[in-house]
Amino acid sequence: MRSFSLIDFASLFIALRWTVALVVLALLFGAPLALGLAMGRISRFAGLRWTTAALIQVIQSVPLLGLLFFFYFGMPVFLGIQVPALVAVTVAYTLYTAAFLGEIWRGGLEAVKQAQWEAGACLGLSAWQQFHHIVAPQALRLSLPPTVGFLVQLIKGTSLASILGFVELARAGQVVSAATFQPLLTYALVAAIYFALCLPLTLWSRSLEARLDGSR
Amino acid sequence: MALVEIRNVHKTFGKVEVLKGVSLDVEEGEIVTIIGRSGSGKSTLLRCINALESVDSGEIRVEGQKVHAKMPGLKKFRQRVGIVFQAFNLFPHLKVERNITLAPLLTGRIEKAKARALAEDVLTRVGLADKIDAWPEQLSGGQQQRVAIARCLAMAPHLMLFDEVTSALDPELVGEVLKVMEAMAKQGMTMILVTHEMGFARNVANRIVFMHQGRVWEQGPPARLFASPETPELASFIASAK
Numbered sequence: 455m456r457s458f459s460l461i462d463f464a465s466l467f468i469a470l471r472w473t474v475a476l477v478v479l480a481l482l483f484g485a486p487l488a489l490g491l492a493m494g495r496i497s498r499f500a501g502l503r504w505t506t507a508a509l510i511q512v513i514q515s516v517p518l519l520g521l522l523f524f525f526y527f528g529m530p531v532f533l534g535i536q537v538p539a540l541v542a543v544t545v546a547y548t549l550y551t552a553a554f555l556g557e558i559w560r561g562g563l564e565a566v567k568q569a570q571w572e573a574g575a576c577l578g579l580s581a582w583q584q585f586h587h588i589v590a591p592q593a594l595r596l597s598l599p600p601t602v603g604f605l606v607q608l609i610k611g612t613s614l615a616s617i618l619g620f621v622e623l624a625r626a627g628q629v630v631s632a633a634t635f636q637p638l639l640t641y642a643l644v645a646a647i648y649f650a651l652c653l654p655l656t657l658w659s660r661s662l663e664a665r666l667d668g669s670r
Numbered sequence: 671m672a673l674v675e676i677r678n679v680h681k682t683f684g685k686v687e688v689l690k691g692v693s694l695d696v697e698e699g700e701i702v703t704i705i706g707r708s709g710s711g712k713s714t715l716l717r718c719i720n721a722l723e724s725v726d727s728g729e730i731r732v733e734g735q736k737v738h739a740k741m742p743g744l745k746k747f748r749q750r751v752g753i754v755f756q757a758f759n760l761f762p763h764l765k766v767e768r769n770i771t772l773a774p775l776l777t778g779r780i781e782k783a784k785a786r787a788l789a790e791d792v793l794t795r796v797g798l799a800d801k802i803d804a805w806p807e808q809l810s811g812g813q814q815q816r817v818a819i820a821r822c823l824a825m826a827p828h829l830m831l832f833d834e835v836t837s838a839l840d841p842e843l844v845g846e847v848l849k850v851m852e853a854m855a856k857q858g859m860t861m862i863l864v865t866h867e868m869g870f871a872r873n874v875a876n877r878i879v880f881m882h883q884g885r886v887w888e889q890g891p892p893a894r895l896f897a898s899p900e901t902p903e904l905a906s907f908i909a910s911a912k
Binding site for chain 1: 720722745746747748749752753755757759760761762763772773776777821822825
């Protein structure tokens with residue numbers, strides 16, 4: 455047994471890079487996929503609407519832990535090749551992010567009145583221009599609070615990757631606590647770091663909301 | 671050749687036949703007002719003219735070009751035919767200037783350097799030059815509708831459609847919008863309006879078209895139509911609209 459030292463403190467911060475890396479990977483791949491799912495959900499084509507709705511339903515209904523296990527143990531079985539754990543974890547977090555963000559953004563898109571699309575069309579804009587310049591910016595503002603809410607969920611959700619061997623913040627906390635026998639101090643510190651990570655996001659979201667809505 | 675030629679147009683929504691064989695010509699420079707009770711098919715006809723709705727049978731030609739939702743060059747066509755709606759439909763996330771210049775810029779009609787001048791020009795024409803930097807929601811309904819008209823004018827359309835553009839306005843704001851439309855009429859813009867403003871129909875339009883049960887029931891110059899309607903349906907409509 456040793457006392458809590460600067461090294462333990464440092465090891466928590468070093469572990470933070472996995473937390474951040476997992477969030478970045480999830481957003482990097484998950485956000486574009488979420489946009490695709492959201493657009494599929496409001497598509498003119500019924501087949502596409504049903505497929506994306508089913509996909510979202512399935513992913514949302516499975517616990518994140520289940521997704522992680524499924525891809526970690528499942529991918530080698532289904533694909534017949536050994537994939538690095540990072541790939542399996544990235545796939546799981548990507549789908550998780552895509553399903554939840556996709557549904558949040560769909561709500562935002564649908565909250566923008568149909569007449570806004572129409573007004574754009576009547577001015578000779580293409581469907582993409584209507585989306586990009588008229589509907590998406592309004593939908594984004596409406597979706598911002600739940601989007602950031604989900605982001606905070608995602609940050610905390612990365613702690614589950616520890617069960618697959620990733621020494622991210624939560625797992626590092628376990629290790630440090632075991633080494634120092636100072637669980638209270640250690641986990642308080644871990645919690646503080648999570649808090650410090652999420653608070654700026656919420657603040658940033660508020661300022662962005664105000665900025666996107668210059669008229670109010 | 672008339673600017674707008676409508677030939678035996680039918681349109682059904684679900685089981686309801688809204689247009690039951692409408693034929694109508696509108697000449698260049700003409701101001702045509704469509705009147706009639708709710709559900710008579712006025713707005714639907716207007717929406718068919720710029721292909722917001724497609725006709726089931728019959729045809730609509732504008733400048734000789736057959737109009738429908740899948741026509742080639744639909745985007746170019748819509749730039750030539752402006753439409754103003756009852757609910758204004760300004761873009762709430764953009765300032766007045768950007769509301770006006772968005773489409774001209776995106777469609778390549780003007781360069782970025784000339785965008786503000788264009789916005790100033792069309793806003794002057796609707797009497798709102800001082801609102802160029804305002805947000806839509808800072809404006810009254812009448813002002814918003816005039817911005818919507820200016821937004822259309824910025825595309826320099828050949829034909830303008832007005833779909834009950836004063837119906838959502840407080841009575842004291844109706845006049846300012848009608849005044850703008852009257853000025854446009856004087857400048858020779860071809861206009862087709864659906865309206866409940868009988869005074870405007872009487873004083874500004876060249877021709878009144880009375881629609882009833884999905885058909886053009888009666889049409890003619892306003893003076894004659896209002897003074898001596900030929901059908902009992904129009905007579906009772908005029909009586910009820912007073």
